[in-house]
Amino acid sequence: MCGVLGLFYFNQPVAPDLVTGLIALQHRGQDSAGILTSDVTLHLKKGNGLVSRVFNEKNLSRLTGSLGIGHTRYPTIGPGTSEDAQPFFVNHPYGIGMVHNGNLTNYFTLRHELETKDLRQLTSFCDVEPILNVFASELEKYRSEPLKPEHIYQAVKTVFQRAKGAYSVVALIHQQGLVAFRDPSGIRPLVLGKRRVSAEHSSHSLRHSVLRKRPVYEFAVASESVALDLIGFTEFRDVQPGEVIFIDRHHRLHHHLLNSCKPRTCIFEYVYFARPDSVIDGIEVYEARLRLGDTLAHEVMRRNIQPEIVIPVPDTARPAGAALARALNIEMREGLIKNRYIARTFITPATINRSISVRQKLNPVRSQIQNKNILLVDDSIVRGTTSREIVQMVREAGARHVYLAVTAPPLRFPCVYGIDMMTRGEFIAKGKTESQIARLIGVDELIYQSYDGLIQAVRGNYRDRQFCTACFNGNYPTGITERDLRALEAERRRWMEQAEKKKSE
Ligand code: SF4
Structure with a gap:
C-alpha cells in the first residue's frame, strides 16, 4: 500500500502542497517518499523515511514548477531499498515520471518480457517500473506527432493488456501534462479533484491574457480524498476502474473509460488502511467503521460473556468501539494510550520489530x-503478534477477563494487490479454529466479524457494491495463477530473510 499524489497548478509552485498532501497520506507508507516536478526541466528528490525527514526548505526550493507528482511508499515486491523509492522516470519520450499504488501479479513475467523482448533495462525491483516502461514504449510510437489524448489512451490500453494486478497510477509528462489511471478492477482507490483558478491568485499578465478568455482549472489526483481536503480542493470524484485521465498543458481535462467495470475496491481500505476522514468510491470510511461496530455487536451478543467496558485499540478501531459500546449499552473508555510518534505496527516489515513497537506505541x-x-476491539488480526502483546499488557494491568472483538473476519489468503501479507504462512488463522487462535493470543473469548456482517457494514446504502475480499475468501478479482502466487510468495520470503539478516548484522 502506498500513497500517490499529482498536482497541476496554473502558475503556482506545487511542491509545498505536494508535501502537505503526502503528509496526509503518510499512513499509507512510511518507508520512503519522493517528489518529481516539471518546469523547464525535471526536478527529483526522493529518499528513505517519513515525508518530514526527506523534505526540507532547501530541497523544496529546488523542486520548482506547477506540475508535479509525489509518493509515500510501503515496499511490496522489492526489498525496500532507496533504489525502489518512487517517483521513477524515463528520459524518452518527453521525460515521463510515474508513481503508483498497488502490485503487479505478473511482475516477474512482465519484467522478463521487457528485458528480453522489448530490450528495456530495469534498475529496481519496484513494480511501477515495468508499468512505466510499457507506457513509455507505447507513447514512443507517436513521438513524430504532437501528443494527443488518444495516444495516452492507447498507451494505457497496452498497460492494461500487459500489466496484471491492482494499480492506481499518476504520471507526469514533461511539458505535456498530468496522466492518471486506475486498473480495470479498481481495487486501489484514486480520486480526482478540480478547482477554478480565481483572478486574484494569478499574476497580472496571466489574469488578463488567459483567465478572461475562458475558465481555467487546477487539478489534483490522490489515493485518498483527505489529501485533497488539506490542499483546498472541494470538488472531487473517484477515478473509475479502467478510466484514464489526461490534463493537457493547456489545463484541459480529457478522460476516457477503457473498460466499464464496477469497482472492486479493497475492502481492507475501509477496515484499516484508509484515514477515517476519507471517502472512497462514495463510501465514507468513518461511517463504514461505525457500521462495522454495529454488525460486530450482533456477534458479541450471541456469546455468553459479560463485558463491563469496551476498550478500542487506537486509532483505527475507535469508531467501531464506540458503536459497539452503544449497542451493548456499556461504556467505551480509552484504556490504551497511543504514543503518536511511533509508526503503525501492522506496516512495520519485520516481525521482531512489531512486538517491540507495540510496547513503545x-x-x-x-x-x-x-x-x-x-x-477489546481491534480492526483485524494478521499475524497475531500485536494482539498477543496487547492482551498480555491488559492482563498485566489487572483485567479480570479479556475478550477480543475484531471488526474483520479471519484473514486466510495472501494479498497480491499491494498489502503486506503476501504469504499464506503469515496468518495466525491459517488452518486454525477460532478457539485455537484465542488460546494463542491469550484471550478468554475471541469474536470475529462475520463475512456477511463485513460486507453489509461497508456497503451501507450501496446495496449492489462489490469489493475485493480475496484475503478473506481467496476470490481474487483479477484471477491469479498458482505460478504467479508461488513466485510472489517466494520473493516475499526472500525479502523477509534479507530484512532479518540485515537486522542481525
Ligand atoms: S486481498 Fe484483501 S487486502 Fe488485498 S486488495 Fe483484496 S481485500 Fe484488500
Missing part, C-alpha cells in the same frame, strides 16, 4: 482496566 490505563471484564 501503547500503554494501558490501569484505573480503567483493573478488576474489570474488558472487551
Whole structure:
C-alpha cells in the first residue's frame, strides 16, 4: 500500500502542497517518499523515511514548477531499498515520471518480457517500473506527432493488456501534462479533484491574457480524498476502474473509460488502511467503521460473556468501539494510550520489530482496566503478534477477563494487490479454529466479524457494491495463477530473510 499524489497548478509552485498532501497520506507508507516536478526541466528528490525527514526548505526550493507528482511508499515486491523509492522516470519520450499504488501479479513475467523482448533495462525491483516502461514504449510510437489524448489512451490500453494486478497510477509528462489511471478492477482507490483558478491568485499578465478568455482549472489526483481536503480542493470524484485521465498543458481535462467495470475496491481500505476522514468510491470510511461496530455487536451478543467496558485499540478501531459500546449499552473508555510518534505496527516489515513497537506505541490505563471484564476491539488480526502483546499488557494491568472483538473476519489468503501479507504462512488463522487462535493470543473469548456482517457494514446504502475480499475468501478479482502466487510468495520470503539478516548484522 502506498500513497500517490499529482498536482497541476496554473502558475503556482506545487511542491509545498505536494508535501502537505503526502503528509496526509503518510499512513499509507512510511518507508520512503519522493517528489518529481516539471518546469523547464525535471526536478527529483526522493529518499528513505517519513515525508518530514526527506523534505526540507532547501530541497523544496529546488523542486520548482506547477506540475508535479509525489509518493509515500510501503515496499511490496522489492526489498525496500532507496533504489525502489518512487517517483521513477524515463528520459524518452518527453521525460515521463510515474508513481503508483498497488502490485503487479505478473511482475516477474512482465519484467522478463521487457528485458528480453522489448530490450528495456530495469534498475529496481519496484513494480511501477515495468508499468512505466510499457507506457513509455507505447507513447514512443507517436513521438513524430504532437501528443494527443488518444495516444495516452492507447498507451494505457497496452498497460492494461500487459500489466496484471491492482494499480492506481499518476504520471507526469514533461511539458505535456498530468496522466492518471486506475486498473480495470479498481481495487486501489484514486480520486480526482478540480478547482477554478480565481483572478486574484494569478499574476497580472496571466489574469488578463488567459483567465478572461475562458475558465481555467487546477487539478489534483490522490489515493485518498483527505489529501485533497488539506490542499483546498472541494470538488472531487473517484477515478473509475479502467478510466484514464489526461490534463493537457493547456489545463484541459480529457478522460476516457477503457473498460466499464464496477469497482472492486479493497475492502481492507475501509477496515484499516484508509484515514477515517476519507471517502472512497462514495463510501465514507468513518461511517463504514461505525457500521462495522454495529454488525460486530450482533456477534458479541450471541456469546455468553459479560463485558463491563469496551476498550478500542487506537486509532483505527475507535469508531467501531464506540458503536459497539452503544449497542451493548456499556461504556467505551480509552484504556490504551497511543504514543503518536511511533509508526503503525501492522506496516512495520519485520516481525521482531512489531512486538517491540507495540510496547513503545501503547500503554494501558490501569484505573480503567483493573478488576474489570474488558472487551477489546481491534480492526483485524494478521499475524497475531500485536494482539498477543496487547492482551498480555491488559492482563498485566489487572483485567479480570479479556475478550477480543475484531471488526474483520479471519484473514486466510495472501494479498497480491499491494498489502503486506503476501504469504499464506503469515496468518495466525491459517488452518486454525477460532478457539485455537484465542488460546494463542491469550484471550478468554475471541469474536470475529462475520463475512456477511463485513460486507453489509461497508456497503451501507450501496446495496449492489462489490469489493475485493480475496484475503478473506481467496476470490481474487483479477484471477491469479498458482505460478504467479508461488513466485510472489517466494520473493516475499526472500525479502523477509534479507530484512532479518540485515537486522542481525
Ligand atoms: S486481498 Fe484483501 S487486502 Fe488485498 S486488495 Fe483484496 S481485500 Fe484488500
